[in-house]
Amino acid sequence: MRNLRVNYDTLIRVSRALSKSKDPEEIIRMTVESIKSALDIKGCALFLINRQSKKLEVAASTGLSTEYLKKGPVSTLRSIADSLKDGPIGIYDVSDDPRIQYPEAAKKEGIASILSVPIMVGDGAIGAIRIYTAEKWEFTLDDVNFVQALAQISGILIEMTRLYQGQKEHIEALATMCESPAL
Numbered sequence: 001m002r003n004l005r006v007n008y009d010t011l012i013r014v015s016r017a018l019s020k021s022k023d024p025e026e027i028i029r030m031t032v033e034s035i036k037s038a039l040d041i042k043g044c045a046l047f048l049i050n051r052q053s054k055k056l057e058v059a060a061s062t063g064l065s066t067e068y069l070k071k072g073p074v075s076t077l078r079s080i081a082d083s084l085k086d087g088p089i090g091i092y093d094v095s096d097d098p099r100i101q102y103p104e105a106a107k108k109e110g111i112a113s114i115l116s117v118p119i120m121v122g123d124g125a126i127g128a129i130r131i132y133t134a135e136k137w138e139f140t141l142d143d144v145n146f147v148q149a150l151a152q153i154s155g156i157l158i159e160m161t162r163l164y165q166g167q168k169e170h171i172e173a174l175a176t177m178c179e180s181p182a183l
Helices: 004-020 024-039 082-086 103-109 141-179
Strands: 043-049 055-062 089-091 113-121 124-133
Touching: 004 024, 004 141, 024 043, 024 055, 024 124, 024 141, 055 124, 082 113, 082 124, 113 141, 124 141
Parallel strands: none
Antiparallel strands: 043 055, 043 124, 089 113, 113 124
């Protein structure tokens, strides 16, 4: 991990930029790009839980191949599932850890270590941020805290922008109904 001071500066800059957006996709994209840049890692992905299928779906990523991202469905029950319930999980060696759902795909992608951090809103997880390194990496408390802070901020903002968009759609629908000559 880079200098801790750089990460605080990044956290302030990113949280300021994120708070200005009303687009959840932009928030998600900025989050993964900022984490990858700040930690100088191979890649980063933000997954959101599909409420119907209970699968983690990639919402945005950077530094990872399309082939790796399409390796198969990521189960909330199998793939580092404990991080969604118990908090952040760091995996030092993906080639030798039973919690990795697709170890061969990770090896082929050149991934050595993974940190998975839940995105919490209230008492429930809405997704996870995963960081991927090319070399085996023992994640420090500072690494985890930095990613966890951005996960928390992005989770809150994703939910807020979803509510904002829903409210905006309802207002537009009401305006259309009021303008309708049938009323």
